[in-house]
Amino acid sequence: MVHQVFIYVAHRDGQAADSALELLSAARILSPDGPVTAIVTGWGEVLDRVCQEMASRCPEVWKLAHQDLAYPNAEAVRKCLVEVLPSEAVLLLAHDTLGMDLGPGLSVKLNSSFVSDVVAMTAPRDGALTLVREEYGGQVSTHVSCDISGGAVLSIRSGAFPALEDGAPGEVQDRSSEIGDLACGRRFLEIVEAEAGDVDITKEEILVSAGRGIEDEDNIEIAEELAKALGGVVSCSRPIVDAKWLEKARQVGTSGKTVKPKIYLALGISGSFQHLGGLKGNPFIVAVNKNSKAPIFQVADVGVVDDLLEFVPLLTERINSQR
Amino acid sequence: MEILVCVKKVPDPAENEIVVSRDGSDIERDDLVYSVNEWDNYAVEEAIQLVEEHGGSVTVVSVGDEESDEIIRRELAMGADAGNLLDDEAFHYSDGRGVAAILAHAARRGSYDLILTGAQAEDAAAQVGGMLAAMLDVPYASLVVRVRVMDGKKLKIAREIDGGNLEINEIDLPCALSIQTGINEPRYVGIRGIRKTASVQVPVLGAAQLGVDPATVGEAGAKVRKLDYFVPEMGEGAEILQGSREEMADQLIARLKGRGVIQ
Numbered sequence: 001m002v003h004q005v006f007i008y009v010a011h012r013d014g015q016a017a018d019s020a021l022e023l024l025s026a027a028r029i030l031s032p033d034g035p036v037t038a039i040v041t042g043w044g045e046v047l048d049r050v051c052q053e054m055a056s057r058c059p060e061v062w063k064l065a066h067q068d069l070a071y072p073n074a075e076a077v078r079k080c081l082v083e084v085l086p087s088e089a090v091l092l093l094a095h096d097t098l099g100m101d102l103g104p105g106l107s108v109k110l111n112s113s114f115v116s117d118v119v120a121m122t123a124p125r126d127g128a129l130t131l132v133r134e135e136y137g138g139q140v141s142t143h144v145s146c147d148i149s150g151g152a153v154l155s156i157r158s159g160a161f162p163a164l165e166d167g168a169p170g171e172v173q174d175r176s177s178e179i180g181d182l183a184c185g186r187r188f189l190e191i192v193e194a195e196a197g198d199v200d201i202t203k204e205e206i207l208v209s210a211g212r213g214i215e216d217e218d219n220i221e222i223a224e225e226l227a228k229a230l231g232g233v234v235s236c237s238r239p240i241v242d243a244k245w246l247e248k249a250r251q252v253g254t255s256g257k258t259v260k261p262k263i264y265l266a267l268g269i270s271g272s273f274q275h276l277g278g279l280k281g282n283p284f285i286v287a288v289n290k291n292s293k294a295p296i297f298q299v300a301d302v303g304v305v306d307d308l309l310e311f312v313p314l315l316t317e318r319i320n321s322q323r
Numbered sequence: 324m325e326i327l328v329c330v331k332k333v334p335d336p337a338e339n340e341i342v343v344s345r346d347g348s349d350i351e352r353d354d355l356v357y358s359v360n361e362w363d364n365y366a367v368e369e370a371i372q373l374v375e376e377h378g379g380s381v382t383v384v385s386v387g388d389e390e391s392d393e394i395i396r397r398e399l400a401m402g403a404d405a406g407n408l409l410d411d412e413a414f415h416y417s418d419g420r421g422v423a424a425i426l427a428h429a430a431r432r433g434s435y436d437l438i439l440t441g442a443q444a445e446d447a448a449a450q451v452g453g454m455l456a457a458m459l460d461v462p463y464a465s466l467v468v469r470v471r472v473m474d475g476k477k478l479k480i481a482r483e484i485d486g487g488n489l490e491i492n493e494i495d496l497p498c499a500l501s502i503q504t505g506i507n508e509p510r511y512v513g514i515r516g517i518r519k520t521a522s523v524q525v526p527v528l529g530a531a532q533l534g535v536d537p538a539t540v541g542e543a544g545a546k547v548r549k550l551d552y553f554v555p556e557m558g559e560g561a562e563i564l565q566g567s568r569e570e571m572a573d574q575l576i577a578r579l580k581g582r583g584v585i586q
Contacts, residue, residue: 073492075462097484100442101465104419104453113546114419116448130550135446136334139341140350141555147546185462185495189479194487206584212337230584242505248487255503256487263584270336284582286575287561293340293554302578303561304571315572319585322576 003124003148004086005031008039008093008102009054010072014046016053019094019156021163024058026156027092028164029121030129035059039084039091041077043070057167063174068182074101075184082109084178088151095155096254103155112151115144119160124148137272138295157273158254197249199233206232207261209252211275212239213268213289213308220245222312223267229319235259237269253278267308271296288312324379324472326370327435329426329455330363330398332391333445343552350552359394362441366502368509369470370439371402377472379436380404384429386414386422392525399523400516401509411529413537418547419447421540423454428533430459437478438499442466452501462494465501 007023009016020038027036037060040051044065051063064084068076077098085091089110093099095117107114119141120132127149134141146152201207208227210220223234234250241251252259253275260281267288269275276299279285287300288308297303304311334341338356359367370381383398383406385391395406409425417425430438438456442465443449449465456463468489469481476496481489483503494500530537538544564571579585 074465078457097466097482097490100449101453101463101482104423104450105457105463108420108423108454108457114450114454115547116450132555133448135552136336136341136350137445139336140343140552142552143550145548145550150546185498186464187493189491189493191484192481192489192491194489230579238504244508251487254485255483258486263579263582285561286578291340292563293342297561297563300561302575303563304575305563306568306571311568311572314568315575318569318572319576322585 003030003088003090003151004037005034006037006039006085006089006091008081008091009050010094010096010098011040011042011046011050014049016050017094017096018163019096019158020054021057021165021167022158022161023092023094023156024164024167026118026121026161029123030090032123037062039064039081041066041069041072041080043067051172055172056169057164059168059170061170061172063172063176064179065174065176066179066182071188072098073184073186073188074098074105075186076182077102078106078109079182079184080179081106083180084175085110088112088149090148090152090154092154092156095157099155103153107153110151110153112153113146113148114153115146116155117157118154119157134273137270139270139293158277194248197247199250201233201235201250201252202257202259204233204259205262206230207235207252207259207263208232208265208267209235209237209269210240210246210267211237211269214240215268215309217243217245219309222309222316226265226312226316226319229316230263232261232263237275266296266300267312269296270294271299324373324377324436325434326373326379326381326437326439327430327433328363328367328370328381328383328398328403329438329440329451330367330383330385330394331360331441331444331447332357332385332387332394333360336445343554347551347553357394359397360441360444362443362502362504364509365504365506366439366441367398367401367403368507369502370437371510372507373437373470373472382406382433382435384409384426386410386417386425389527392527395525396520396523397512397517400512400520406525408525408527409533410527411535411537413530413535413541413543416542416545416548417540418545419450420454420546421544423451423458424540424544425533425535426451426455427458428535429528430455432533436496438497440499440501442501442503449501452499456499459499462498463500464492464494464498466503467500468503468506470500470506
């Protein structure tokens, strides 16, 4: 049976998110010859712009305009998608903060299967799809089989699939008349921008980044001493901010800052995709971690498998003594 | 405010190296150190703080094996008022949908104003909270880093979105929220606290007590199944420095000099 394949397009300021073209290339695995439909929800002129942008790459674009969709409140988007999607549809969406909000509940309301944070998949066979996910912050991967006979909602990890470059252009269909009442128990109020810190890590060339392996607030000093010796500044991964050992503005990652240093020293950082998602510009990465299986060693240029609490002070001392 | 918090026992990522078992069917579970899933611990703390401020009670539930009562007792020691373990042979190998269905049945047994889950688990897929909310037909918000009670009928919440920006929403009660780490500072549970709840018998609820149709959960009801575990090939990986600590430090200094970091 051939499923109709859809992608849900996230967008901001009248531009489709980078994830949209990645979803199109993932969709092509599911439907090599069949049509793929891009769904864009929103309101006003920005919505039209995104629909036109998608129509240049995708054979069919469904425009769903409603005032309640001006901001992508997942509860309202879900109601809208439940009304317009055909039964047994396979829908791909990005595993981002909107996709995480929207996907699981949507799959329940559509009574279809759900797999999140997909990093790879193979063409469906006999009504089942085989996908790859990661567990334990990327330390191990799993093959997952998903019964898609009743449709599916799949959330796709950013960067896991290449952006589709040769998509054929198509038409925008305005399906807004199919939208019913979108009133829901959750109302968007405003966005509060993250506070700026005393140091702008996005502008630094050398970052010494501390992770969970630093173990104690007092040990942050170890990272600071090394940063001083190298002429860089200290950044960190999420657990350090959660523990309130450093301010949020120092956090590298999708829920923190996107940095593009030349040199990145990851001290006791395991290297989850959320952390690496904030590291751009192909820096020279040095990883120090006592867990030789830590995913950070897959992406680092140089690795030291050792207790950072012992190794880093020694390194700092030797750098300083050479001046 | 009556609050239900869903928690899970997971291998503690800070204490374990996760290795694929020899036949690839699972991870190597001998000698693993387990703890409460980190996100769930923040959810329990948030519930306790809300009850301290606004009254009510905190109930903790976990879909897990017979040894998961240990994490329920830990949350009782932390300050939760009651806890149930949801365990039945029919629940084993449930997919996310199955776990959410079991929790939904547990939730319907009470009259909860607020249901909290962790935003994700170490070994799972950030899915149960949203599914549970949809099954119960209550509003949902994920990745919550701030909760304020407005007037007993609604909450003002902040979701953490890209770049650490906050998305502020108003949400009607009853509702379900998935809690992101960093929302609070979970209280320390000392050995004395653990001892105090060590003899508490955690009630176990199975399919019959919960009214769960065994065919809809567990392996029988799963539409999503794990086939195997593996470690992906990811290109070359890092050049791992060898030798004594001093030798590794000197090699690293040489690499950094090569990059112009150290003059």
